[in-house]
Amino acid sequence: MLAKRIFDIFREFIPNDFTISMMDATTMDTAKLQKANGLIIGSPDYFGYVSGYIKIFFDDMYSERSVFKGRPVFGFITHGGKGNAQKSLLQLFSSMKFQIIEPVISVTMDKINSKIEGQIQKNCLKMLKIIQKKS
């Protein structure tokens, strides 16, 4: 639900020559991800860490990390009240040398309120600016 909300908000801002797509971690197209100008990566908080499927992305891509160096990224997590996975996600982003846009969008269950939507809008605009500056 949060991924879909972020996708819909981002779609409102993107210029016509941009394309965005949403991918499920269980059926990731890593070749497509390597070509993306920016990434938004999210996960439920499971045991204070990101989900196993998201971790696989980082495990598999670590040897290819030069591809992602300097690319803008922001994260989002859903959690049951603690949300420590946020720190893990930021550490994983750092390991890949992404250009990290903060804050991580952190939501308890399905509580996507106007404050969260405002954070999402800001992060999306920051990402667009970075991408447009690079191109």
Ligand SMILES: Cc1cc2nc3c(=O)[nH]c(=O)nc-3n(C[C@H](O)[C@H](O)[C@H](O)COP(=O)(O)O)c2cc1C
């Ligand atoms: C196996 C498991 C472990 C979880 N561990 C945590 C946790 O350590 N901290 C936390 O805040 N929420 C935890 N939760 C709650 C989930 O983060 C929350 O239910 C989830 O974000 C909802 O998304 P989902 O419907 O995609 O699972 C856990 C849930 C499951 C199923």
